[in-house]
Amino acid sequence: MMMKRAALSKFWQILPSTTVIAILIAVWWLVVVATQSAIFPTPWQVVTGTLELAHEGTLWNDIGASLMRVAAGFLLAVMVAVPLGLWMGWVSAAFSTLNPIFQILRPISPIAWIPIAILWFGVGNASPIFLIFISSVFPMVVQTTAGVHTIERRYLWAAQNFGVSRYTLFRRVVIPAVLPQIIVGMRIGLGVAWLVVVAAEMIALRSGLGYLIIDSRNAGNRYDLVIGGMAIIGLIGLSLDGAMRLLEGLKIVRWRYAR
Amino acid sequence: MRAKISVKDLKKSFPTDQGSLQVIDGVSFEVADGEFVALVGPSGCGKSTLLHLLAGFDHPDQGSINIDGVSGAGPNSKGILMPQQGSVFPWLTVQQNLMFGLNGSAPAHQKAQIADHYAAIVGLTGFEMSYPHELSGGMLKRAELARALVVKPEILYMDEPFSALDALTSLRMRKELLRILSEERHTVVLITHDVEEAIYLADRIHVLSARPTRIQTTFQVPFTHPRALSGPEVQELREAVLRELGV
Numbered sequence: 316m317m318m319k320r321a322a323l324s325k326f327w328q329i330l331p332s333t334t335v336i337a338i339l340i341a342v343w344w345l346v347v348v349a350t351q352s353a354i355f356p357t358p359w360q361v362v363t364g365t366l367e368l369a370h371e372g373t374l375w376n377d378i379g380a381s382l383m384r385v386a387a388g389f390l391l392a393v394m395v396a397v398p399l400g401l402w403m404g405w406v407s408a409a410f411s412t413l414n415p416i417f418q419i420l421r422p423i424s425p426i427a428w429i430p431i432a433i434l435w436f437g438v439g440n441a442s443p444i445f446l447i448f449i450s451s452v453f454p455m456v457v458q459t460t461a462g463v464h465t466i467e468r469r470y471l472w473a474a475q476n477f478g479v480s481r482y483t484l485f486r487r488v489v490i491p492a493v494l495p496q497i498i499v500g501m502r503i504g505l506g507v508a509w510l511v512v513v514a515a516e517m518i519a520l521r522s523g524l525g526y527l528i529i530d531s532r533n534a535g536n537r538y539d540l541v542i543g544g545m546a547i548i549g550l551i552g553l554s555l556d557g558a559m560r561l562l563e564g565l566k567i568v569r570w571r572y573a574r
Numbered sequence: 575m576r577a578k579i580s581v582k583d584l585k586k587s588f589p590t591d592q593g594s595l596q597v598i599d600g601v602s603f604e605v606a607d608g609e610f611v612a613l614v615g616p617s618g619c620g621k622s623t624l625l626h627l628l629a630g631f632d633h634p635d636q637g638s639i640n641i642d643g644v645s646g647a648g649p650n651s652k653g654i655l656m657p658q659q660g661s662v663f664p665w666l667t668v669q670q671n672l673m674f675g676l677n678g679s680a681p682a683h684q685k686a687q688i689a690d691h692y693a694a695i696v697g698l699t700g701f702e703m704s705y706p707h708e709l710s711g712g713m714l715k716r717a718e719l720a721r722a723l724v725v726k727p728e729i730l731y732m733d734e735p736f737s738a739l740d741a742l743t744s745l746r747m748r749k750e751l752l753r754i755l756s757e758e759r760h761t762v763v764l765i766t767h768d769v770e771e772a773i774y775l776a777d778r779i780h781v782l783s784a785r786p787t788r789i790q791t792t793f794q795v796p797f798t799h800p801r802a803l804s805g806p807e808v809q810e811l812r813e814a815v816l817r818e819l820g821v
Contacts, residue, residue, distance in 0.1 A: 470663060472661065473655075473661035476655055477675035478651050479674070479675075480677075487666070491666075494665070569707070570707045
């Protein structure tokens with residue numbers, strides 16, 4: 316009975332959004348049919364075109380290539396941003412020295428870095444990995460630093476009161492206190508990384524979802540594959556964000572989100 | 575006999591945009607070993623600042639604080655501060671919180687045993703593995719107290735420990751506190767704005783004036799525990815304290 320009610324309420328929850336999506340697809344279909352467009356595909360053509368690509372295997376190659384680049388650039392950025400953010404948050408001299416530089420670099424669009432990336436790293440995998448690193452490292456540094464700055468004094472005092480070592484203070488108080496903010500930074504960072512990899516692949520590379528889109532247009536106006544690629548990018552971005560949100564469910568950070 | 579805590583002519587001000595704000599203006603008192611002293615005063619009078627100074631988290635502008643004859647030792651586990659909003663770490667379980675202060679080289683299972691012993695003393699048996707956000711307000715205060723007791727502090731600095739609790743829980747916690755203190759001897763400095771709470775718990779009550787604060791009056795509380803708050807002498811004392819507070 317309870318199960319049934321839960322399932323039913325879930326159904327009512329997702330009904331409006333699925334309805335809107337269905338309406339949008341229907342409108343798109345009708346408009347394409349009504350205007351007899353030769354280039355713009357119907358939803359069905361997008362599905363069949365994409366399935367064909369999946370059968371050939373190129374789709375999986377492109378997805379794999381994009382994900383690999385994001386993983387490499389993002390993990391590098393985490394490894395740099397978290398220690399750096401903790402350091403800048405804890406040591407005010409580090410903050411006042413480095414923060415202005417970051418504030419200047421942060422608003423520069425990753426796209427603006429593309430020429431420099433090509434100059435330094437050529438047109439291989441290193442360029443998009445560098446671009447992803449550049450774009451996701453700053454939001455994560457900023458979030459981590461802000462996390463350290465907003466640790467409540469009472470917790471630091473309590474640690475001081477019990478006379479724990481600096482190492483224990485850092486490991487058992489500072490890092491767990493900042494962890495929820497680090498996870499927020501990682502969510503933002505991964506979102507930006509996924510945006511950037513597609514943009515970077517449009518310019519320099521011969522694989523990846525960005526390349527798939529540009530190549531489909533250049534090789535005979537295959538707009539069914541352009542739109543199919545876009546839809547896949549959206550769905551994968553959604554799953555990546557969902558995966559990061561799972562981290563918010565970890566026991567050691569749940570205090571921040573409960574209440 | 576030398577006093578456990580000796581405060582002499584303490585002054586403290588804070589810089590603000592409008593110039594310096596005098597918060598404490600010449601406070602002197604002594605607390606004997608094992609004594610329970612309550613500081614009662616209007617809100618915003620600088621009670622918390624005074625407690626922070628006693629616990630070593632801040633430095634006075636003038637005057638001196640001696641704990642066992644030593645001044646300026648800074649915060650240490652000899653005197654544990656229990657801040658008003660609580661400072662139980664929300665990312666650690668109750669047991670991990672209680673073990674936090676145990677810095678010695680004892681093996682982990684031994685520390686866990688000590689932690690569980692104190693959890694039992696404050697009535698938190700069965701909640702050792704719970705996280706603070708899973709506890710009620712009263713249970714959080716119990717955890718806070720247990721974590722302080724684990725390190726066997728000589729002094730407890732309590733800043734309005736029960737003011738955020740509902741009336742019933744607050745009454746229960748008072749009783750519990752006395753029971754726990756009767757098992758292990760501690761010197762206590764309690765800040766409160768609840769006159770009844772002060773009379774119920776303390777051996778002596780200092781009434782503080784509005785900011786900049788100084789000690790306005792001192793009352794001895796001569797009644798034996800457990801104290802019935804309904805008695806005529808108690809009521810008389812309560813009214814006298816309230817008169818001092820201008821109520």
